[in-house]
Amino acid sequence: MTTMARQRPAEPARATKLRIRRDDTVEVLRGKDRGKRGKVHKAMPREGKVLVSGVNIAKKHVRARPGLRQAGIIQQEMPLHASKVALVCPKCSQATRVGYRVVGEAAGRKKERYCKTCNEAV
Ligand SMILES: [Zn+2]
Numbered sequence: 001m002t003t004m005a006r007q008r009p010a011e012p013a014r015a016t017k018l019r020i021r022r023d024d025t026v027e028v029l030r031g032k033d034r035g036k037r038g039k040v041h042k043a044m045p046r047e048g049k050v051l052v053s054g055v056n057i058a059k060k061h062v063r064a065r066p067g068l069r070q071a072g073i074i075q076q077e078m079p080l081h082a083s084k085v086a087l088v089c090p091k092c093s094q095a096t097r098v099g100y101r102v103v104g105e106a107a108g109r110k111k112e113r114y115c116k117t118c119n120e121a122v
Pocket residue numbers: 089090091092093094096115116117118119120
């Protein structure tokens with residue numbers, strides 16, 4: 001074992017922007033938690049991953065940290081790839097794809113996300 005810090009996984013040269021944000025509700029499409037819904041704790045655009053509450057739970061063996069915690073096995077959510085989840089639309093409550101469109105004129109112009117199912121802005 002070396003004492004070197006664990007390296008970050010290699011990042012893609014061009015990080016793609018996530019269409020999922022923190023506090024979105026998402027539905028899991030693949031894997032052992034398929035069908036589960038949860039709230040996004042953290043979006044990780046660099047890794048293309050999201051951390052969803054109650055989803056992709058792994059047991060971790062942890063050492064004691066005196067004064068902080070005991071040694072033992074804890075359950076912790078692990079990040080999963082953003083392509084394995086779909087946004088749950090707050091308007092129609094369906095798992096949907098996300099689109100972007102530009103709204104407003106000139107100075108007030110901005111991009112908004114919308115639900116591809118019901119066409120409402122989210
Ligand atoms: Zn919708």
